[in-house]
Amino acid sequence: MTDQLVTWVEALMTAPIYYPILALVVIIDSILPLIPSETILSVSGAWSGSSGIPNLLGIITVATLAAVVGDNLCYFFGTRLIKIVDQIPGDSGRGKALIWARKNLNERDVSTIIIARFIPWARWFVTIILGSVGYSWGRFVLWDSIGAFIWATQGTLLGYLGGRLFQDQPLIGLLLGASLGITFGFLLQWLNRAWEKSRAQKTVA
16 A cells, blocks of 8 residues: 555656646645645655655746745735625634734735745735735735745745655655644744734733
């Protein structure tokens, strides 16, 4: 079973359609964050680290461009979806992400656009809101591209590290790489919440 899984993953990673599939997954995740594209990046990076295929720079480049395309589609969908977004319950996970996005966009748009790329529902809400309020598209493209590049690079490199450490055991490398990527995502969200809490306490004081 293990050998079959390795063979299947290797076939996918070396197939000509790998990069189009990667781009499609990232774009869909940007429009509707139900597919964990971060995990795909980590797995791809891990396989690249263990076998050299797919190409590391290729993964980062394709993921970055696809993320920018997906985010821009959300931006232009903003004016049509904002009424639906407004109906999301505030006490739900998505509702809390929406509140976070609106609050932070009012205070610091640049850092919010970049940080939101690492938080699935937050990045969706941020792009929707920016499109709905007529935020400068040129400015959005600039900072979103920077955020997408950082996002794609860290996700891929964390997987790559796992793959390099376990070159002779690719499945362990895949698991480690994916785990590192997921852990980093949770750590970033925890640090962001801790920072928000600290700022709120300073404001009250």
